[in-house]
Amino acid sequence: MTKAVEWTNTAFLEEVERRSGAPVGACLQCHKCSTGCPIAPEMDLLSSQVMRMVQLGLDEETLASKAIWLCASCEACTTRCPMEIDIAGVMDTLRMLAVERKAAAPDERVRTFNDSFLKSVRRHGRVFELGMMTAYKLRTRDFFSDVDKVPAMLAKRKLSFLPHHSSAAAKEVREAFKRADEEEKKR
Ligand code: SF4
Numbered sequence: 001m002t003k004a005v006e007w008t009n010t011a012f013l014e015e016v017e018r019r020s021g022a023p024v025g026a027c028l029q030c031h032k033c034s035t036g037c038p039i040a041p042e043m044d045l046l047s048s049q050v051m052r053m054v055q056l057g058l059d060e061e062t063l064a065s066k067a068i069w070l071c072a073s074c075e076a077c078t079t080r081c082p083m084e085i086d087i088a089g090v091m092d093t094l095r096m097l098a099v100e101r102k103a104a105a106p107d108e109r110v111r112t113f114n115d116s117f118l119k120s121v122r123r124h125g126r127v128f129e130l131g132m133m134t135a136y137k138l139r140t141r142d143f144f145s146d147v148d149k150v151p152a153m154l155a156k157r158k159l160s161f162l163p164h165h166s167s168a169a170a171k172e173v174r175e176a177f178k179r180a181d182e183e184e185k186k187r
């Protein structure tokens with residue numbers, strides 16, 4: 001059952017604003033972000049609803065939502081917001097908080113996929129699709145779904161057998177992860 005709204009609970013809003021640097025409290029509920037979101041039909045909460053729930057301090061409900069894990073960080077919402085709220089950044093912050101607080105995930109596979117994706121980017125500087133999918137399947141023990149698509153993806157060069165380590169951009173991403181780890185240790 002949803003807990004009663006705690007109008008005086010601003011701690012969650014303050015934490016999300018501090019960590020994301022986004023003024024979530026300024027959200028007008030105009031819904032422009034949600035109407036431009038390509039993942040909205042799959043989400044249990046629209047991005048505007050997520051902003052409202054953060055304003056209301058509904059931390060447990062927000063962190064347990066499927067929406068924060070399905071968000072593709074495409075920033076379509078961020079570019080539409082009249083209040084210049086970085087909604088994609090807020091979603092990133094909420095995912096980090098969900099991990100830190102060990103919030104119950106609506107579907108553990110969504111979190112595992114996200115985790116496998118980030119580990120792949122951290123290690124290779126960009127996503128290594130085949131390695132990421134293998135890690136994901138080993139962790140979920142879901143070995144056979146979508147295997148039939150692999151030959152076609154290999155033929156179209158959508159999948160590579162080896163990771164791409166060399167580009168300068170990939171190196172920059174790996175360095176960014178290192179800096180983030182160092183910042184995290186200082187907290
Ligand atoms: S960043 Fe996330 S919430 Fe925003 S439009 Fe893209 S998928 Fe939707």
Ligand code: SF4
Pocket residue numbers: 026027028029030031032033034047048051080081082083084085087
């Ligand atoms: S576009 Fe901005 S102001 Fe409008 S609902 Fe979304 S976050 Fe709030």
